[in-house]
Amino acid sequence: MVNGKSGTRRAFDPAGRMGIAAFVVVVGFAFLFIRLGYIQLGQYGGQLDRYSDRHWSSMYIQHQRGLILDRAGRVMSASVEGRSLYAHPQKIKDRNRLAVLLTRLGILSLEESMERLSAPKPFVWLAHGIDIQQWNGIKKEFSGIEGVEAMPEWRRRYPLDKVGANVIGFVGSDGRGLAGVEFMLDQELAGDIESLHVEIGDHGLPVILDSQGHENPVFRGRDVQLTLDAYVQESVDHVLAETVDACEAKGGSIVVLNPRTGEIIAMGSEPSFDPNNFSDFPPAQYKNQAINTVFEPGSTFKIVTLAALATDRRTALSENVICNGSISIPGVPKPIHCYASHGPVTFREAIEASCNVGVIHAALELEPEQFYRMVQSFGFGIPTGVGLPGEEKGILRKPYQWSGSTRAVMAIGQEIAVTNLQMAMAMSVIANGGDLIKPQIVLKPPLKPQIVRNVIRPEIAAIARDFLLSVVEGDMGTGKKAKVAGVRVGGKTGTAQIADPRGGYAPDRFLSSFIGFLPAESPQLVISVWIHEPNPAIAHFGGDVAAPAFAKIAASAMKFLNIPTAAANP
Amino acid sequence: MIGLTTLRSRLDRIGDTDIRIALWTALVVCLGNIFVYSSSALMAQRSELYGYASDYFVKKQIAATIVGVLACLFIATCLSWKHIERFSGIVLAGSIVSLVLVFVPGIGMPAAHVNRWISIAGFSFQPAEPAKLALVLYLAKFIADRESRWIGSHAVVKILLLSSIVSFLIYKEPDFSTAVFVMLLTMLMLFMGGLSWTYIGSTAGVAVCIAAIGLASKSYVLSRIQSYLKPWNDPGSHGFQILQSYIALGRGGTTGVGLGNSIQKTALLPAPHTDFIYAVIGEETGFVGTVCVAALFLAFFVYGLRMAYRMPNLFLKLATAGIVYAISLQALINMAVVTGLMPVTGEPLPLISVGGTSMVITLMSIGCLMAFSRELPQTAVEKGAG
Numbered sequence: 025m026v027n028g029k030s031g032t033r034r035a036f037d038p039a040g041r042m043g044i045a046a047f048v049v050v051v052g053f054a055f056l057f058i059r060l061g062y063i064q065l066g067q068y069g070g071q072l073d074r075y076s077d078r079h080w081s082s083m084y085i086q087h088q089r090g091l092i093l094d095r096a097g098r099v100m101s102a103s104v105e106g107r108s109l110y111a112h113p114q115k116i117k118d119r120n121r122l123a124v125l126l127t128r129l130g131i132l133s134l135e136e137s138m139e140r141l142s143a144p145k146p147f148v149w150l151a152h153g154i155d156i157q158q159w160n161g162i163k164k165e166f167s168g169i170e171g172v173e174a175m176p177e178w179r180r181r182y183p184l185d186k187v188g189a190n191v192i193g194f195v196g197s198d199g200r201g202l203a204g205v206e207f208m209l210d211q212e213l214a215g216d217i218e219s220l221h222v223e224i225g226d227h228g229l230p231v232i233l234d235s236q237g238h239e240n241p242v243f244r245g246r247d248v249q250l251t252l253d254a255y256v257q258e259s260v261d262h263v264l265a266e267t268v269d270a271c272e273a274k275g276g277s278i279v280v281l282n283p284r285t286g287e288i289i290a291m292g293s294e295p296s297f298d299p300n301n302f303s304d305f306p307p308a309q310y311k312n313q314a315i316n317t318v319f320e321p322g323s324t325f326k327i328v329t330l331a332a333l334a335t336d337r338r339t340a341l342s343e344n345v346i347c348n349g350s351i352s353i354p355g356v357p358k359p360i361h362c363y364a365s366h367g368p369v370t371f372r373e374a375i376e377a378s379c380n381v382g383v384i385h386a387a388l389e390l391e392p393e394q395f396y397r398m399v400q401s402f403g404f405g406i407p408t409g410v411g412l413p414g415e416e417k418g419i420l421r422k423p424y425q426w427s428g429s430t431r432a433v434m435a436i437g438q439e440i441a442v443t444n445l446q447m448a449m450a451m452s453v454i455a456n457g458g459d460l461i462k463p464q465i466v467l468k469p470p471l472k473p474q475i476v477r478n479v480i481r482p483e484i485a486a487i488a489r490d491f492l493l494s495v496v497e498g499d500m501g502t503g504k505k506a507k508v509a510g511v512r513v514g515g516k517t518g519t520a521q522i523a524d525p526r527g528g529y530a531p532d533r534f535l536s537s538f539i540g541f542l543p544a545e546s547p548q549l550v551i552s553v554w555i556h557e558p559n560p561a562i563a564h565f566g567g568d569v570a571a572p573a574f575a576k577i578a579a580s581a582m583k584f585l586n587i588p589t590a591a592a593n594p
Numbered sequence: 595m596i597g598l599t600t601l602r603s604r605l606d607r608i609g610d611t612d613i614r615i616a617l618w619t620a621l622v623v624c625l626g627n628i629f630v631y632s633s634s635a636l637m638a639q640r641s642e643l644y645g646y647a648s649d650y651f652v653k654k655q656i657a658a659t660i661v662g663v664l665a666c667l668f669i670a671t672c673l674s675w676k677h678i679e680r681f682s683g684i685v686l687a688g689s690i691v692s693l694v695l696v697f698v699p700g701i702g703m704p705a706a707h708v709n710r711w712i713s714i715a716g717f718s719f720q721p722a723e724p725a726k727l728a729l730v731l732y733l734a735k736f737i738a739d740r741e742s743r744w745i746g747s748h749a750v751v752k753i754l755l756l757s758s759i760v761s762f763l764i765y766k767e768p769d770f771s772t773a774v775f776v777m778l779l780t781m782l783m784l785f786m787g788g789l790s791w792t793y794i795g796s797t798a799g800v801a802v803c804i805a806a807i808g809l810a811s812k813s814y815v816l817s818r819i820q821s822y823l824k825p826w827n828d829p830g831s832h833g834f835q836i837l838q839s840y841i842a843l844g845r846g847g848t849t850g851v852g853l854g855n856s857i858q859k860t861a862l863l864p865a866p867h868t869d870f871i872y873a874v875i876g877e878e879t880g881f882v883g884t885v886c887v888a889a890l891f892l893a894f895f896v897y898g899l900r901m902a903y904r905m906p907n908l909f910l911k912l913a914t915a916g917i918v919y920a921i922s923l924q925a926l927i928n929m930a931v932v933t934g935l936m937p938v939t940g941e942p943l944p945l946i947s948v949g950g951t952s953m954v955i956t957l958m959s960i961g962c963l964m965a966f967s968r969e970l971p972q973t974a975v976e977k978g979a980g
Contacts, residue, residue: 036743036788038911039903045782045919046899052926053892057885059933063843064881223861231640231861238639238646 080223085232086199087215088178090245092192092206094254095287095467099183101192101206101299106179107159109150113141115171122169126150129162152197153179180206182299188257190293190312191250191412191465194302203310205250205465207413215245249467251287256280259580260292264553267573268294271536271558277313277444278573280581283452283541283550285473286461288410289581291315291445315408315415318441319535319554322520323378323566325437327539328450329387330375330491332398334484340386341371341487347381353388355428360384360436363519366500375491377500378517380436387435392423395431401479402450403460404442409476410463418442437520448552451515451539454489455547457482489514493544506540506571508578510589514547515540515574517566522557533557538570542578548587551577608671612967614897619666619945619960622890623659623953626946630655633859633874634867634948651867651948658950662957669961675969678962679909682731686756689728692721693763710767719951722764722772727959729760730779730916737787738909744790753784754797758804770808771939775924777801782919787912835870838863839932843876843884850880867948869940872932887946888929895922898963904970914966917959 092101109131116122123137131151132140140148150172159174166172180195193204201210223231232241260278268276278292293313297305311317333340347366350359362380366373374382387395399405405420419441421430430439445463453460458481462474480488492514495503502517518537521529536555541547553570563569582589634651637644644650669678696702696709711718733753740749757780765773781801785794842858845851856877859866866874876884898918905911921944928943930936942949944956 036908038786038788038908038915041786041788042899042902042911042915045786046895049895049919049922049926050892052930053888053895055935056888056926056929056933059930059935060843060876060881060884060888063840063933064846064876064884065848233640238642 080221083220083222083232085220085243086178087243087245089180089195089199090213090215090247092213093247093249094252094257095250095289096253097249098254100188100250100252100254101180101182103178104181105156106177107154107156107174108152108177109154109172109174111141111148111150111173112146112171113143113148114146116141117170122172125165125169129165153177155179180299184254184258185300186296186298187254187261188252188291189296189299190310190314191252191257191291192299193310193413194299204312204412205248208411209248209466213245213248215243251289251464251467252291253289253581253584255584256577256581257290257292259584260290260577261296263573263576263580264292264294265296267553267555267569271555271562271569273536273555273559273569274557275313276553276555277317278554278577279314279444279448279550279552280577281448281452281463281550283455283461283547286449286452286463287467288445288463288465289549289585290577291465312412312414313554313556314444315410315412316443317556318416318418318443319556320438320440320520320523321442321447322437322518322535322537323380324447324516324518324537324539324552325440325442326375326378326383326435327454327488327492327516328399328402328404329383329390329395329435331402331454331480331484331488332390332395333371333386334487335398335480336391336394337386337389340389343386344368344370345374345382345385347374347379349381351381351384351432353384353429353432356432360429360432372491372494373498373500375516376494376498376502378495378502378519383435384432388432390431390435392426392431395434396420396423398479399434399440401460401477402453403446403476404440404450408443408445408449408463410445410465412465415445416443418446437518444552444554447537447539447554448550451541451550451552453479454485454492455541455550456485458485489541489544489547492516492540496540502565502567503538503540503571505567506538506574506578508542508575508582511542511578511582511587512544513540513542513575513578514544515571517571519564519566532560534560534564536564536566536569538566538574540574540578542582543587549578549581549585551581553577607968610968610970610972611670611964612901612970615894615960615963615967616670618890618894618897619957622945623663623957625887626943627652627655627659628853629871629875629878629946630867630948632854632856632878633871636860637867654950655948655953658953659957661950662954665954666957666961666964669958670964673965675910675913675966678731678913678965679735682728682735685724686728686732689721689725690760690763693725693760696721696767710769719954720949722767722769723951723955725760725764726772726776726779726920727917727955727962729757729776730783730920731913731962733757733780733783733787734909734912734916737783737912738907740788743788745784745788745793747793750784750789750793750797753780754800765808769940771941774805774808774939775927775941777804778923779916779920783912783916786915787908835864835938836931836934839870839873840934842870842873843933846877846880846883848881850876850878850883853878868942869928869938869947870932871947872929872943875946876932884929891922891925891929894918898922901963901967901970905966906969906971910966910969914963917963921956921959 089103091099094100119141123134123141126132126137127134140150178199191204193206194202195206196202201207201213260280264276264278275294280290281288291314295309297309346368347362349365350361352359360380366377366379369379369382371382371386399420404418407415407417433439449460449463458479460476460479462476493512495501495516496506496513503515506513506515516539520535522533522535524530534557536558537553539552541550551574553573555569558564558569631652635648638650639646639648692712695712701712702709710720712721736753737745740746757776761773761776764776838858842856842863856874858877859874863870863873875887895918899915902911902914902918905914924941924944927936927939927941931938942952944952
């Protein structure tokens with residue numbers, strides 16, 4: 025075949041060469057057939073079969089934490105997707121370039137990034153909690169760089185910043201709640217972190233499927249709805265911070281709750297912190313002062329004395345006494361002082377003006393055992409059971425431990441230590457007609473008040489409310505500044521000296537408080553304001569420090585919760 | 595362009611087109627789509643990336659098959675071998691431009707540090723695939739145009755330069771195995787086209803050097819070869835794929851575990867729908883299935899080469915043989931990888947593996963073969979039958 029068929033074509037017949045190449049290919053196919061037979065028909069296949077078991081493993085997967093919502097469904101805490109950036113320093117080729125890149129992106133300072141990237145470790149963290157939007161923007165910069173990886177993670181964000189921080193708490197970098205509601209309801213928010221049964225797949229990576237068989241699902245924890253109202257909480261936090269500032273006080277707490285259901289509408293605490301950057305604040309500020317701190321309540325505790333007298337010594341309520349500024353108790357060397365000489369007062373006036381002499385005089389008619397049982401059934405000496413972490417139970421000594429003065433001074437709120445929440449629950453007893461309710465922070469339908477016990481009869485509660493009305497409305501009333509436009513308010517002021525650790529009472533450290541309820545006819549709110557250690561040079565009486573704060577909070581809470589004023593609803 | 599009379603004369607000759615290649619292609623494509631569905635359904639159903647739709651891959655594959663069949667029919671009926679020979683240079687130039695475009699931001703679509711795709715007007719494809727076909731056709735033309743009996747040294751240098759450009763661009767994507775495959779095809783074309791034995795020795799040396807440099811500079815190639823030699827030593831990493839492939843084939847046994855029943859594809863076998871689809875075939879249909887598929891490709895090879903042998907001129911001989919080798923060698927390499935005869939490479943199984951570009955281009959190659967088949971001298975029996 026020297027002459028090609030198409031004339032101009034050259035004279036080369038590739039048949040021989042094609043044959044040689046074809047021989048190689050055919051030999052290749054022959055090898056293939058032999059190999060197939062060897063693997064699929066022979067012993068080899070049987071040997072391999074034992075490797076063909078599917079491999080399963082147990083693993084834990086971090087769920088997307090549930091939302092924390094307020095009673096109206098406003099988001100108070102949410103987990104958003106983010107990225108953690110880490111590096112394998114030994115795999116990094118151009119350390120300087122990467123360090124410059126990290127600095128340019130604002131992730132780390134130049135010195136810090138050089139230090140971490142030069143560390144003789146197989147693994148270093150570069151950054152935690154990069155927002156997903158931010159990451160999507162800068163992702164490309166890292167695409168060509170070996171040894172730097174991003175790991176998905178959930179970031180806990182608090183859109184309302186400081187609002188309710190001391191109640192809601194915060195979450196650590198491992199995704200576990202460390203304080204407040206985040207800690208209390210960690211199990212629920214985090215979801216059932218049970219181990220997943222997963223198949224180990226391609227290159228030993230687990231195949232994570234959800235119930236529909238979809239890959240890489242997002243497991244979510246349960247959302248939690250609280251009884252808090254974010255708006256009321258915001259105003260409580262604001263008023264509290266303002267009051268603490270104005271009085272140069274050390275701190276304070278405010279509880280707003282519904283006395284019928286025990287729902288906590290707001291709970292403020294100072295000093296506070298920003299849960300988005302909780303590590304920037306000293307841990308002491310994480311405390312929820314309303315439940316984690318106890319004080320001798322002072323005169324606000326007279327509401328319990330009042331209820332005890334109305335129950336067991338009704339006649340004492342109509343007796344008169346002359347207050348000359350102090351009263352001596354049999355068996356106690358030092359007389360107990362009143363802050364003023366009130367002269368002749370009725371018991372009503374003694375409550376109204378917070379006259380210690382008048383109240384002690386009447387209280388001496390109570391049997392110690394009787395009084396103790398009343399104090400105890402008001403819920404003092406044991407935690408309220410709200411469930412928030414670290415709740416204090418206060419100090420209530422048993423009658424056999426009492427000193428000679430205890431009965432008298434406990435009547436005016438000394439030698440007993442209580443939390444603000446306990447005080448608010450005691451006021452709720454009077455406000456709701458005699459039942460001690462368990463306070464609630466989680467809104468769980470159906471919401472039924474959890475009655476702990478009936479403490480006093482409804483008519484006794486009505487008498488007590490009537491006495492407390494005159495604290496705000498009477499001529500001698502210490503709580504006049506607690507008046508709220510359009511609604512009748514009842515309450516009690518308190519100005520307690522703070523016990524000195526060395527014994528006795530410090531002369532210039534006070535707990536100024538006001539606790540009240542409204543509307544007086546049918547109370548729907550109990551608000552308890554405690555201000556710790558206001559500067560006495562500015563003001564220290566509960567009626568001057570705490571009562572105005574009460575009035576402001578009451579006004580805004582009524583607005584936000586749609587509680588009708590008397591004018592609007594005659 | 596094509597005049598009316600030439601068109602009519604061509605239509606008269608449509609009956610001379612080889613129908614057996616079309617039947618073979620239809621059979622393989624149908625089998626391919628069945629196994630694409632079987633191997634990809636679970637994976638697609640699981641992943642958000644594929645919309646949790648089990649038919650994600652098979653839909654795309656069927657769409658590519660339809661486009662490919664239309665292109666194949668166009669080439670087989672409307673073009674003659676002369677058109678194909680004439681346009682081969684332009685198509686090759688276009689392919690080289692496309693290979694450059696993968697590196698152009700906005701047109702190239704980088705995925706996981708790899709630039710293998712370009713996207714034009716909503717369609718995306720891998721330019722390396724048309725480049726292989728165009729190179730084979732152009733080399734056939736170039737070699738057939740030489741006047742001397744042996745390919746001269748100038749021509750050899752030109753051919754090697756051209757192929758190296760194509761190969762280098764593919765190597766830079768990076769796609770080492772396709773780059774090597776391009777050089778392999780070039781060597782084959784030169785060998786069949788009449789390279790003198792002295793040149794064969796020297797070019798083989800150059801090829802070995804290039805391959806060695808490539809090996810040394812691409813660390814993943816070395817690790818693949820090591821895992822080929824000792825897959826059991828490294829079951830967690832590079833030996834993993836081949837080990838899982840052995841297990842799949844071994845589980846298949848003689849008749850397989852049944853269509854759709856593969857366990858290896860559910861989690862352990864990597865790329866069960868592309869590079870390792872043959873292992874899924876082996877698990878589900880056993881030795882019978884794997885041998886049938888291999889035999890189909892062997893039959894194609896033998897039949898195609900016989901056709902090349904009978905072709906009337908050098909261009910047709912070389913072009914036919916080149917296409918037949920390109921398809922058969924890809925298939926053989928893929929099957930050899932899956933059975934552990936060769937180190938892991940990224941060659942798909944033509945007409946069977948998922949891959950739109952590969953499907954369309956392979957079908958177009960088949961279209962070229964059918965167009966060429968009209969030039970076969972009619973044997974006495976066939977003439978009598980016709």
